[in-house]
Amino acid sequence: MGRRTSSLDANRLQAIGRPLLAWYSRAKRDLPWRRSRDPYAVWVSEIMLQQTQVERVRDSFVRFMAAFPDVHTLANATEDEVLRLWEGLGYYRRARQLHAAAKQIVVRHAGLFPRSVDGLLELPGIGRYTAGAIASIAMNISAPILEANSRRVLARLAAHAAPPDAGGADAALWTLAAAIVPRRHPGRFNQALMDLGAMVCTPRQPRCTACPLAACCAAHQQGREAEIPGRPRRRATESIRESAIVARIGDRVLVLRRGPGEWWEGLWDFPRLSAVGRGLSPAIERSPLLGPLRCGPPQRLGSLTHSVTHHRIAVAVVGCEAVRRGRRAAGLAWVPLAKIGRLAMTSPGRRIAKLAAEWLPE
DNA sequence: AAGTCGGGGTG
DNA sequence: CACCCAGACTT
Structure with missing residues (x-):
């Protein structure tokens, strides 16, 4: 086996789940959308959270769910109403696609969500991450996710230094994400990865002493957690x-x-x-x-x-x-x-x- | 593979 | 100022 620090070996792989879930059960964030595993609520939260920080979504999510408590209410709303409740969140295409997807769910699926990753991917606004998140969190399907938080966690675990915009960088991390997502409690596992990235494995000055995975983190062992993952090139403003x-x-x-x-x-x-x-x-x-x-x-x-x-x-x-x-x-x-x-x-x-x-x- | 799309909080 | 964020979609 010629694998070295560029990817996790089998021993490290097995070591992740237990300490991560144990950490999650005591440290997880109390978030409004975690009160429900209704696919609709999970879906709305995931769309709002695309490229948008958790603290900025909390209030909007509560207001939105109060106005549109289920997919039928949303489908029957006007686009103006939907946009007004999206105000301030940015990326307004998300709101229009959410609205279009709600109609699609009502018309084509009798108001029920597709119960597979591939089915979810056919809805507008749902890509690979969001499909995996909804499937794992709301449907208990063992599907991987990769987003800003878990990407950073996995990149450090594997000492995968390439920045997110490098060619093929994400493909390797998706493979890794798919390899480690468990059959049992995939939703909790995925959310634990995200919480760890948000609270412990932060972009700068990660709190490795508080990390349940420090013992199997290649970047930490190499003392390179500050430089992994690499930063993408920024366009000039x-x-x-x-x-x-x-x-x-x-x-x-x-x-x-x-x-x-x-x-x-x-x-x-x-x-x-x-x-x-x-x-x-x-x-x-x-x-x-x-x-x-x-x-x-x-x-x-x-x-x-x-x-x-x-x-x-x-x-x-x-x-x-x-x-x-x-x-x-x-x-x-x-x-x-x-x-x-x-x-x-x-x-x-x-x-x-x-x-x-x-x-x-x- | 690169551009586009918001907004606000933080250092 | 730059950096960051539970990405998806078009070209």
Whole structure:
């Protein structure tokens, strides 16, 4: 056998389960979605948790489940309602796909979840990780998972130094994950791996002295836990400057819904233009987006920045008194500022609305 | 294989 | 500022 530290040998493999599950039973996190093993609840939580930290999901999960307690309720909801309850979580395609999948489950599967990894994979928004998570946690199917936490744990156990974006790096770790997931309690085992990664085997300064797997961790034995796994290459962030327009008539302001192919598809936002400063006024008048809109001199209300993946956007917020409404169009609405809370808005849109509220007394 | 998609908390 | 996160999907 020529295997060395690049993968776990059979002895180390067998050594994982017992100490890991013992650690989990006493150290596991108390999370709202762990109160239920209903596939629907597990599914909703897993979609929310994609690329989103646990602490940011807690409250949204509780609110969402209260509004849509089962797959039929979700399937019958409007996309606006679903998006509004997704507000602030980001990656809104997840919400649209969740909604589409709920309809699919109701129409094609009589409201019952497919009870296999392959069946789950056919639903929009469910990939290899999420299918394995739902299958193992909600259905007691011995399916592997690989995500940010368990990837780090397994990479260190096996001293697998390649960064996640390296070619073939994940394939080896998926193989490892499949080799170690037990037939008994696969869901607990997988969640234990994730909790260990989140609480002990952290990206920086892992707490190896508290780790139940330290004795069989190749990275720890080599003293390389700080450098494993390697960091992926980061793209440079690109800076963007634009203006957001709060066009006002009386107590109403102009908002628009983001369309297909745009960021925040389906969500409402204030109109924005790439022009800033002196060029803004003519840009407003020319903008096919806005009408054209006739309005008085733009007035600076404030500024804010936000980030979308590798873009950093500086927004100058400008208010103006519109003379008349301009064209009517789907996805364009004059909304009383007091009622803007009912719309599913982008996060910067919410902040812009706040500036607008300060501008407009009551 | 590389890009895209949010947002906020942390150091 | 950079880094991080219970990934999926398109090109």
